[in-house]
Amino acid sequence: MIQFSGLLSQILEIFVALAAAPLLTGWVNQCRAWLQNKSAPSLFMPYRMLHKLFHKDSILADDASALFRMAPYVVFGCMTLACSIIPTLSTDLPLSPAADAIALVGLLALARVFISLAAMDVGTAFGSMGARREMLVGFMAEPALLMVLFSASLITQSTLLTEIVGNLAHRQLAIYPSLAFAGVAFTMVSLAENARIPIDNPTTHLELTMIHEALILEYSARHLALMEWAASLKLFAYSCIGLALFFPWGIAEASNPLALILSIPILTLKLAIGGSLLALIETCSAKMRIFRVPEFLATAFLLAVIGMLVHFLLGA
Amino acid sequence: MADLISIDFILLVAAGWLVIGCCGLLALKRTVFVAHVLFPLGAVLGATLSFLGIVSSFGPPLVATLPLGLPELPFHLRLDALSSYFLFVFGVVSVGVSIFSAGYFRKGGGTPPGLLCFEYHVCLASMALLLIADDAYVFMVAWESMSLTATLLVTTNHRIAEVRRAGFLYLLISHVGALALLLCFGLLQANTGNYTFANMRLQQLDALWASIAFFLALFGFGAKAGILPLHIWLPEAHPAAPSPISALLSGFVLKTGIYGVLRVAFDLLHIQIWWWGATTLAIGLATALFGVVLSTVQTDMKRLLAYSSIENIGLMFVGIGLTILFRAYHMDALSALSLIAMLYYVASHGAFKSLLFLGTGSVLHATGERNLGHLGGLIRYMPRTAWVMLIAILAAAGLPPLGGFISEWLLLQSFLFTPGLPNSFLNMLIPIVAAVIALVGALAGYVMVKFFGIIFLGQPREAKLYYAHDADNWELLGFGWLVAACILLGLFPVHIVTALGHVTQLLVGHDIGPAVANNGWLLLAPVSPARASYMPVAFVLMLAACCALAFLLVRRLYHGRFSRSAPWGCGFPFQTAHMQDTAEGFGQPIREIFGTFFKMTRQLPSAFDKEPQYKVTIEDPFWDLIYRPIAAITERTARFAGLLQQGRISVYLLFSFLTLLILLLLVT
Numbered sequence: 001m002i003q004f005s006g007l008l009s010q011i012l013e014i015f016v017a018l019a020a021a022p023l024l025t026g027w028v029n030q031c032r033a034w035l036q037n038k039s040a041p042s043l044f045m046p047y048r049m050l051h052k053l054f055h056k057d058s059i060l061a062d063d064a065s066a067l068f069r070m071a072p073y074v075v076f077g078c079m080t081l082a083c084s085i086i087p088t089l090s091t092d093l094p095l096s097p098a099a100d101a102i103a104l105v106g107l108l109a110l111a112r113v114f115i116s117l118a119a120m121d122v123g124t125a126f127g128s129m130g131a132r133r134e135m136l137v138g139f140m141a142e143p144a145l146l147m148v149l150f151s152a153s154l155i156t157q158s159t160l161l162t163e164i165v166g167n168l169a170h171r172q173l174a175i176y177p178s179l180a181f182a183g184v185a186f187t188m189v190s191l192a193e194n195a196r197i198p199i200d201n202p203t204t205h206l207e208l209t210m211i212h213e214a215l216i217l218e219y220s221a222r223h224l225a226l227m228e229w230a231a232s233l234k235l236f237a238y239s240c241i242g243l244a245l246f247f248p249w250g251i252a253e254a255s256n257p258l259a260l261i262l263s264i265p266i267l268t269l270k271l272a273i274g275g276s277l278l279a280l281i282e283t284c285s286a287k288m289r290i291f292r293v294p295e296f297l298a299t300a301f302l303l304a305v306i307g308m309l310v311h312f313l314l315g316a
Numbered sequence: 317m318a319d320l321i322s323i324d325f326i327l328l329v330a331a332g333w334l335v336i337g338c339c340g341l342l343a344l345k346r347t348v349f350v351a352h353v354l355f356p357l358g359a360v361l362g363a364t365l366s367f368l369g370i371v372s373s374f375g376p377p378l379v380a381t382l383p384l385g386l387p388e389l390p391f392h393l394r395l396d397a398l399s400s401y402f403l404f405v406f407g408v409v410s411v412g413v414s415i416f417s418a419g420y421f422r423k424g425g426g427t428p429p430g431l432l433c434f435e436y437h438v439c440l441a442s443m444a445l446l447l448i449a450d451d452a453y454v455f456m457v458a459w460e461s462m463s464l465t466a467t468l469l470v471t472t473n474h475r476i477a478e479v480r481r482a483g484f485l486y487l488l489i490s491h492v493g494a495l496a497l498l499l500c501f502g503l504l505q506a507n508t509g510n511y512t513f514a515n516m517r518l519q520q521l522d523a524l525w526a527s528i529a530f531f532l533a534l535f536g537f538g539a540k541a542g543i544l545p546l547h548i549w550l551p552e553a554h555p556a557a558p559s560p561i562s563a564l565l566s567g568f569v570l571k572t573g574i575y576g577v578l579r580v581a582f583d584l585l586h587i588q589i590w591w592w593g594a595t596t597l598a599i600g601l602a603t604a605l606f607g608v609v610l611s612t613v614q615t616d617m618k619r620l621l622a623y624s625s626i627e628n629i630g631l632m633f634v635g636i637g638l639t640i641l642f643r644a645y646h647m648d649a650l651s652a653l654s655l656i657a658m659l660y661y662v663a664s665h666g667a668f669k670s671l672l673f674l675g676t677g678s679v680l681h682a683t684g685e686r687n688l689g690h691l692g693g694l695i696r697y698m699p700r701t702a703w704v705m706l707i708a709i710l711a712a713a714g715l716p717p718l719g720g721f722i723s724e725w726l727l728l729q730s731f732l733f734t735p736g737l738p739n740s741f742l743n744m745l746i747p748i749v750a751a752v753i754a755l756v757g758a759l760a761g762y763v764m765v766k767f768f769g770i771i772f773l774g775q776p777r778e779a780k781l782y783y784a785h786d787a788d789n790w791e792l793l794g795f796g797w798l799v800a801a802c803i804l805l806g807l808f809p810v811h812i813v814t815a816l817g818h819v820t821q822l823l824v825g826h827d828i829g830p831a832v833a834n835n836g837w838l839l840l841a842p843v844s845p846a847r848a849s850y851m852p853v854a855f856v857l858m859l860a861a862c863c864a865l866a867f868l869l870v871r872r873l874y875h876g877r878f879s880r881s882a883p884w885g886c887g888f889p890f891q892t893a894h895m896q897d898t899a900e901g902f903g904q905p906i907r908e909i910f911g912t913f914f915k916m917t918r919q920l921p922s923a924f925d926k927e928p929q930y931k932v933t934i935e936d937p938f939w940d941l942i943y944r945p946i947a948a949i950t951e952r953t954a955r956f957a958g959l960l961q962q963g964r965i966s967v968y969l970l971f972s973f974l975t976l977l978i979l980l981l982l983v984t
Contacts (some may be wrong), residue, residue: 059878060881067773073866076866077866096852098849098851102729102850103716113765116765116769117769118770122774123883128769129897130904132904135766136762136905146728153732171398185541193669218884304751311747
């Protein structure tokens with residue numbers, strides 16, 4: 001039933017995601033440093049960081065329960081699975097029928113719930129504050145993401161990511177009004193979900209403003225490494241969803257090994273451009289007060305809904 | 317095998333429950349006997365019932381007449397696919413609750429255990445009868461005995477004034493609803509004087525009377541289910557009742573309302589009109605959003621779950637509304653799909669919400685606290701309960717791979733595949749409705765993280781929590797049954813969806829079962845595999861493989877060493893349990909965003925207070941909007957009528973005389 005080529009592209013995708021995710025984080029950090037006139041860290045800095053963290057002995061808080069130790073593996077597993085069902089390199093994925101766009105959003109939500117629960121486990125003020133803020137961002141970003149995916153699936157009459165991407169790639173080059181709205185909404189959601197400026201600052205440890213860092217404050221060594229790697233995978237996953245929905249060209253299709261090989265440099269190019277744009281957005285905007293985050297996300301949500309509405313009104 | 321089943325078996329189970337109840341009455345104060353013999357026996361009967369439900373759902377409808385009831389009007393019974401499905405769900409929920417109850421009820425104030433056992437089993441028996449009733453008379457008898465026993469069960473701790481008040485409120489709203497039902501059945505028989513459902517199916521009411529009948533049914537059954545604005549009893553009754561009773565109330569008694577709406581709208585009425593669907597959809601959405609928002613700001617764990625039940629009921633009504641809408645436009649496949657989503661929700665909600673309420677029972681036993689502000693850190697003292705609750709909250713938050721996710725997935729699918737309704741206004745509403753559903757789903761996740769995080773995680777907020785003990789074996793057995801239900805519902809949806817085909821065939825005349833079963837038991841694809849599919853087993857295996865591989869590789873390539881130390885307090889050495897988020901704190905963002913949804917009064921300390929106190933109370937706005945005005949009007953009218961009551965014979969004689977005079981005037 002499952003083709004060998006499908007299996008190959010599936011395995012290749014997982015490995016590319018695992019390997020490229022820290023690289024993407026490194027690239028964004030590098031671009032940001034350049035834009036801010038700082039000397040940039042190496043592109044491979046995240047790998048060195050992971051390597052160092054994996055070697056260290058983990059320190060757990062006195063009262064940390066098994067849930068706390070389990071969460072990094074669950075979050076990491078969720079993100080890996082998410083990356084393997086998003087068509088990053090090829091639309092010929094045997095895993096694709098196992099989870100469609102709604103299941104993908106569910107998977108991301110599962111990871112969010114686990115990371116929030118783990119943050120509440122030790123019982124420090126920062127942990128529960130981070131959990132609350134993460135859930136605040138999540139409850140508005142998650143439906144917005146779902147609406148973005150729905151806009152695409154209404155156009156293509158399918159909720160399967162591979163079908164959506166395959167279908168979108170074969171359309172002629174035209175701006176779909178519903179996808180334009182969805183694209184703006186998706187950018188806003190991705191910024192929020194990946195703890196980027198203007199919602200959160202990935203480099204801060206300033207207590208009053210942090211979200212993601214507050215969640216993983218109690219983690220150390222291998223657990224922290226997994227959490228950081230999972231965060232990179234999440235950024236990679238979101239970037240790839242965006243690329244797949246809005247720039248679906250160059251993703252290989254079934255039984256085309258040449259396209260599969262070609263798709264890797266194309267993906268690298270697209271991610272390099274996307275990553276530098278992300279760094280540009282982060283450099284140009286200021287961090288928002290936490291009270292204004294709901295407005296930002298509500299705008300994203302509304303734009304995504306308008307995107308869907310436009311589809312029903314104009315039929316495109 | 318299906319032809320071996322007869323209605324007598326269902327009746328035998330109900331009779332068995334009645335016998336167990338009577339045994340309870342005979343052994344009024346013998347707690348151990350009642351708990352460890354009678355309740356488990358009831359659970360065995362419940363399991364039998366769910367088995368009968370499964371088997372009979374594959375057979376043709378069965379009819380029977382019992383020589384009971386009024387002269388000229390014997391009890392008519394009928395067992396069809398809809399009844400079978402609800403009997404199955406009911407059986408599953410009742411087993412979990414009964415086994416748990418075996419460990420839960422102990423000596424204490426309030427109703428003696430034997431009487432409680434009687435009330436509980438009569439309630440179960442009347443629900444079983446309700447589901448197979450085939451005439452209005454037996455339906456109302458079963459309905460009333462269910463309402464009455466449920467009220468008595470809610471007021472188990474009747475020495476507390478609040479509990480009595482909650483019981484009264486429940487009784488009142490049930491009966492206002494029951495009145496509407498009586499009127500509804502009166503309309504449905506269309507002046508034939510024949511109150512059997514068989515006769516009602518034959519009647520062809522015109523659109524106006526059919527609409528009135530439908531809305532009376534929506535009101536009457538909605539009062540039982542808890543739709544806006546009739547939900548007001550839910551957050552009062554659930555905290556008042558003992559936890560297994562709350563579990564039964566939320567797990568199944570609410571669903572009898574859903575059953576009733578389905579029975580009237582699709583079986584007894586011969587037409588469905590689009591604006592019924594639109595109204596039901598709107599009510600459902602409002603209920604769901606209101607329920608989930610109020611649920612996030614609660615501080616009492618059972619009240620939180622009660623509001624969450626309101627949300628779930630709202631989503632079920634959204635499903636009913638969609639089904640009616642599609643049915644009215646003759647899109648039978650979509651109608652069947654949304655009906656299946658709704659029915660799936662009934663089962664998964666029955667499993668996870670009962671489980672959550674039972675969990676609060678164990679917590680309540682162990683700590684004596686219902687207030688989230690006094691709990692915390694229980695995963696260390698009650699680990700087994702905590703892990704069970706973790707599964708329950710994941711299911712309740714609608715996360716894969718558990719049961720709650722499948723029903724939300726199916727519901728969203730039925731939206732996405734709307735090819736375009738003939739009414740363009742409705743068409744434009746579809747994305748908005750989908751957006752609200754997605755928002756409600758995400759907020760449910762917020763609620764569940766709050767529920768679990770505040771109760772089970774963090775540091776204990778009170779010293780007594782250090783002595784909390786875990787659930788006993790009976791309670792764990794009850795948990796285990798319902799956890800299994802949650803997981804199986806999540807992993808094997810194809811079997812259930814296929815079986816539900818019989819129900820949709822009966823109600824909307826379309827069966828998507830064979831198409832779904834065609835793809836094999838692994839792949840759930842309600843329309844076609846190219847449009848949408850989900851493979852729960854593969855999904856779980858892959859997720860487990862990813863997590864396990866990550867774990868093994870980290871252990872193999874690196875190490876598993878760790879040491880313990882105090883948590884990092886960012887340099888502040890005096891961390892206490894009170895610095896964690898409280899329930900109020902966790903709900904704060906929602907209070908800010910959805911402030912218009914509720915009535916909030918805040919007491920803020922001034923800068924000069926020696927002992928500053930912060931207090932925030934949140935009230936359901938419907939008290940002020942509807943119920944208090946009604947109560948005030950009733951009181952004023954009563955006072956006006958009271959003017960007549962002077963207490964002097966001469967005045968009353970004067971009234972009689974005047975009446976006589978007026979009557980004479982009228983006659984001449």
